[in-house]
Amino acid sequence: MKPRPYLQIPGPTNIPETVLSELSKPPINHRGKEFEDIVEKCLNDLKEVFKTRNDVLLFPSSGSGVLESAVVNLFSPDDKVITSCIGVFSERMNTICEKFGLKTIKIKKVWGEAITPDDIEKILLEDVDKEIKGVFIPHNETTTGVTCDIDGISKVIKKLFHPALLIVDAISSLGCLPLETDMWDIDVVISASQKGLMLPPGLGVVSLNDKAWAMYEISTLSKWYWDYKMVKEKLLSFQMPYTPPTNLLFGLKESLSLLLEEELENVWNRHRLMASSVRAAIKALGLELLANEDISSDTVTAVLLPESISYSRLSSVLKEQYNITIGGGLSNLQGKIFRIGHMGSIHHLDICAIISGLEMALYELGHEFELGAGVREVQKTFLKIY
Numbered sequence: 001m002k003p004r005p006y007l008q009i010p011g012p013t014n015i016p017e018t019v020l021s022e023l024s025k026p027p028i029n030h031r032g033k034e035f036e037d038i039v040e041k042c043l044n045d046l047k048e049v050f051k052t053r054n055d056v057l058l059f060p061s062s063g064s065g066v067l068e069s070a071v072v073n074l075f076s077p078d079d080k081v082i083t084s085c086i087g088v089f090s091e092r093m094n095t096i097c098e099k100f101g102l103k104t105i106k107i108k109k110v111w112g113e114a115i116t117p118d119d120i121e122k123i124l125l126e127d128v129d130k131e132i133k134g135v136f137i138p139h140n141e142t143t144t145g146v147t148c149d150i151d152g153i154s155k156v157i158k159k160l161f162h163p164a165l166l167i168v169d170a171i172s173s174l175g176c177l178p179l180e181t182d183m184w185d186i187d188v189v190i191s192a193s194q195k196g197l198m199l200p201p202g203l204g205v206v207s208l209n210d211k212a213w214a215m216y217e218i219s220t221l222s223k224w225y226w227d228y229k230m231v232k233e234k235l236l237s238f239q240m241p242y243t244p245p246t247n248l249l250f251g252l253k254e255s256l257s258l259l260l261e262e263e264l265e266n267v268w269n270r271h272r273l274m275a276s277s278v279r280a281a282i283k284a285l286g287l288e289l290l291a292n293e294d295i296s297s298d299t300v301t302a303v304l305l306p307e308s309i310s311y312s313r314l315s316s317v318l319k320e321q322y323n324i325t326i327g328g329g330l331s332n333l334q335g336k337i338f339r340i341g342h343m344g345s346i347h348h349l350d351i352c353a354i355i356s357g358l359e360m361a362l363y364e365l366g367h368e369f370e371l372g373a374g375v376r377e378v379q380k381t382f383l384k385i386y
């Protein structure tokens with residue numbers, strides 16, 4: 001018999017049993033009262049998870065689709081926007097903006113670094129005529145395991161009385177990392193189902209405030225499938241303009257209940273503790289983290305591969321012997337790092353198991369360290385022994 005699977009890629013993530021059973025129910029009429037009640041509950045609970053009173057819209061889509069939706073709904077060709085390149089996903093956001101004819105001011109950094117409030121302040125200060133229309137920031141760059149200071153960036157925009165919209169990619173942070181849409185005054189927040197929301201891929205979510213709706217009104221890019229107003233109007237009666245992924249909504253209702261039952265602050269703390277135990281374990285095994293600890297993500301940890309061990313060997317030993325799936329490096333980090341996702345449906349003892357499996361795999365591949373040193377750090381973190 002195989003051990004239970006540990007899906008420790010940074011999304012899709014492990015799905016709780018109760019969510020799985022909701023997903024497997026027979027589909028129902030998406031134009032009937034029973035389904036409308038589910039959509040209504042999901043929208044209300046989503047607002048609590050987004051920490052917002054703004055509109056929240058749903059799309060049958062991957063996360064990237066919803067990133068594109070923000071561009072076509074809120075901007076026009078030749079609009080100036082700030083984008084970044086600190087990993088694959090921030091780079092993708094930049095590509096989407098350019099494909100639609102936006103003029104991007106791209107902040108390029110070494111992968112493993114964060115976009116800081118200072119970076120944004122510097123560019124906005126030079127924009128004396130206030131021509132910049134949008135600031136796109138990845139909350140959590142999943143490629144490198146780096147988290148950006150969204151609150152700080154928002155404060156800089158407000159301090160300068162700059163009118164640019166703040167658009168946050170929260171695909172690998174919503175429901176895991178502290179994210180205060182209204183308190184931090186974020187205009188647009190984008191996320192998707194397969195990471196912190198503990199669902200299969202296929203559902204995208206976006207929240208937007210009145211300032212973003214005002215940009216919608218003047219946007220000239222073409223849109224139909226992604227049209228925010230069309231979707232908002234249909235959602236007023238808890239329907240969608242096209243066939244929604246009914247079963248994903250069954251699952252979403254359950255996963256949102258799980259998050260709200262645990263209480264968001266507890267969910268955030270759980271992620272913070274799990275991540276610090278993983279980082280402590282990695283260091284105890286004599287391995288090096290890609291990112292500095294002050295910006296390192298609490299949902300995914302990127303680890304430099306020791307020179308003698310290839311990603312393909314490490315990942316196949318983990319998969320074949322322990323049924324643990326880890327992530328590799330993307331783009332220019334391919335073959336240089338491995339990534340452990342620790343977001344969503346995952347708890348202290350899972351981290352013990354994953355680190356234990358990692359130790360056994362590293363041992364088998366000839367890496368020198370003291371067996372048990374990583375697991376001990378995980379235990380000490382949870383027992384608060386320092």
Ligand SMILES: *Cc1c(COP(=O)(O)O)cnc(C)c1O
Pocket residue numbers: 011062063064065089138140141142169170171172192201
């Ligand atoms: C996963 C991810 C995406 C891409 O989402 P898809 O659902 O694969 O389109 C974009 N941005 C971030 C930060 C992500 O983690």
